Amino acid sequence: MNILVIESSPHKHGSSNLLADSFIRGAEETGHTVTVFDAGHAIIRPCLGCEVCDMSGPCCQKDDMETVRGLLLQADMAVFVTPLYYFGVSAQLKAVIDRFYSFTGKLSAKKLKTALIVTAWDANDWTMSAVSAYYETLCRYMHFKNQGMILGTGCGTVPMTKSTEFLRLAYELGKKISG
Template sequence: MNILIIKSSPHKKGSSNLLAENFIRGAEEKGHQVSIFDAGHAKLHPCLGCDACHMNGLCIQKDDMTELRSQILDSDMAVFVTPIYYFGMSAQLKTVIDRFYSFNSELMEKALKTMLIAAAWDSNDWTMKDISAHYETLCRYLNFKDQGQILGIGCGNVSMTKSTEFPEQAYRLGKTI
């Protein structure tokens, strides 16, 4: 299976990316092909809402979303990786998802397998409620086939994250895909 990891943290060595690396290790050991798109450091612009694409065409903006679009459409699975900022996804990942507008129909028809990996400093039991609900709504709307969620609470920095069960959970999930 071709798996596309969409990282969205501005911190290349941050907690969400640590969880992603554990997932990748498991998926590659299982024999999957993994590629990475770093939305946290890509040249991406927000959707203009101009509707030039008519939800089923090319976006008029010329940025790294052109590359990501082809990577997603060539993949069997996409993994959304994000730190939690104020109980939601990073602005970088939100920008990517908003830009799906230009190829909504293709995404819906593809029935792409997806997964969410998120890391939050907070460890309250309600910390991941909203991002999980948002992701599940995206799956319903875009006909994504959810393959699981790693919702890493208490993962405020790399050393905190390493001391939780979430790196191992991510690895095991990568092995079971």
């Protein structure tokens, strides 16, 4: 299976990307091909809502979203990786998702398998409520097939993350993905 991992942290070696690395290791050991797109350092402008694309593209903006679009339309699965920012996905990932608008029909018709990996400093039981609801709604709307969520609470720093079960859980999620 061709898996696209979209990382969105401004910290290349931060906690969310650490969990993504564990997922990738598990997926590659199972024989999947993994491509990583670093949305945290890409140039992706926000959707203008200009309707030029008419939800079927192309988008009038010429930036790194053209690369993401091509990768997503070739992928069998996408993994959204983000630090938790005020109980939602990072602005970098949100910009990518908002730009799905220019190819919503094509992307939703794929019935793409997806997963979500999130890290947060906080460990309260309600910390991930809003981001998981957002992701589940996105899956419902886009006809994505949710393969799982790693909701890494108490993962505010790399050392904190390394002391949790979430590295193992991300690895196991990568291992269990089937074509």
